[in-house]
Amino acid sequence: MVVSGVILDLDGTLLHTDGIVSDVLKSFLDKYGKQWDGREALRLTGKTPYESAAVIIEDYELPCTSTELMSQVSPMFEERWCNIKALPGANRLIKHFTGHRVPMALASNSSRENIETKISFHQGWKDSFSVIIGSDEVTMAKPSPEIFLEAAKRLNLEPSRCLVIEDSVPGVAAGKAAGMKVVAVPSLPKKTNLYSSADEVINSLLDFQPEKWGLPPFEDWVENTLPINPMYIGGPVVKGYGRGSKVLGIPTANLSTEGYSDVLLEHPSGVYFGWAGLSTRGIFKMVASIGWNPFFDNAEKTIEPWLLHEFHEDFYDEDLRLVLVGYIRPEANFPNLESLIAKIHEDGRIAERALDLPLYSKYRDDQYLKQHDA
Secondary structure (H helix, E strand, O other): OOOOEEEEOOEOOOEOOHHHHHHHHHHHHHOOOOOOOOOOHHHHOOOOHHHHHHHHHHHHOOOOOHHHHHHHHHHHHHHHHHHOOEOOOHHHHHHHHHHOOOOEEEEEOOOHHHHHHHHOOOOOHHHHOOEEEEHHHOOOOOOOOHHHHHHHHHHOOOHHHEEEEEOOHHHHHHHHHOOOEEEEOOOOOOOHHHHOOOOEEOOOHHHOOHHHHOOOOOOOOEOOEEEEEEEEEEEEEEEOHHHHHHHHOOOEOEEOOOOOHHHHHHOOOEEEEEEEEEOOOEEEEEEEEEEOOOOOOOOOOEEEEEEOOOOOOOOOOOEEEEEEEEEEEOOOOOOOHHHHHHHHHHHHHHHHHHOOOHHHHHHHHOHHHHOOOO
């Protein structure tokens, strides 16, 4: 299917707003003696601010109206918009489409003013979109198709020639109701079953393949790897030799996720690679899984690095520093243990070769790998 233009959602698709929403609501609910527990995440995703306010008031039995809640939290949000990070792959995607002159629209359930404020902190974004449209410019927000139909009209494109990229269930429903092709990038972990009406469901923007839709392909993959901005993670090795060695024959050195919840939140699950520094043993090539490991169905998102070196004993409690420099693939489930093990070894071979390239080998000298706690 060949498309001519792309319509993107903003919050949760291009911008990592989840952490800021949680911080603001936690602070707001404290005033009422209530504790934000994140259980509304599913119900809030894709809603307008006023719809979200109504959900929170109902769930927490708050003695205020949606308007009162909005008037209290809006200034709190405005203070924080400057800190919202672009999700991994967002800048790459926008730059790619802009460079290839693919018409782009931004269509969000936020207000137009709100959208403009948020994107003003991201260089080049405003000029990249020929159309920006908020829910206050249409009579009905998503899941109504109205906002997408209006975006197509302003782009001078037939709806069937538009590709929508969305993170929320209401957004996917709106795109399909508008007669458009929809790629879902779920912002709700482990809930991909809710997105079955989308034409394609991908793990993150890093996995988007424009050529599937007749758009120019990315040309930045190098030897089956995608360079990323380096990620720095470190701490004592807490576990991994049990399941890693006994079940898989692959001794992973798992780190505590304490203090890294934000890093884990903003980085998609998947297989990454880079360099690992051990305080007493030196620096080694490494491939790491970030995510829930669907085969084992972990309850929490974890970091599981595999140091590509044969160690003759474990090194629990030793300080481990990681610099992740590239991405290999999204997290996947496997029909059996053998296919999982084979894939992990293939990831290891890809990482081993890639880390010899100057593009990646230069990070072996990163000071972070050598700074260990005394």
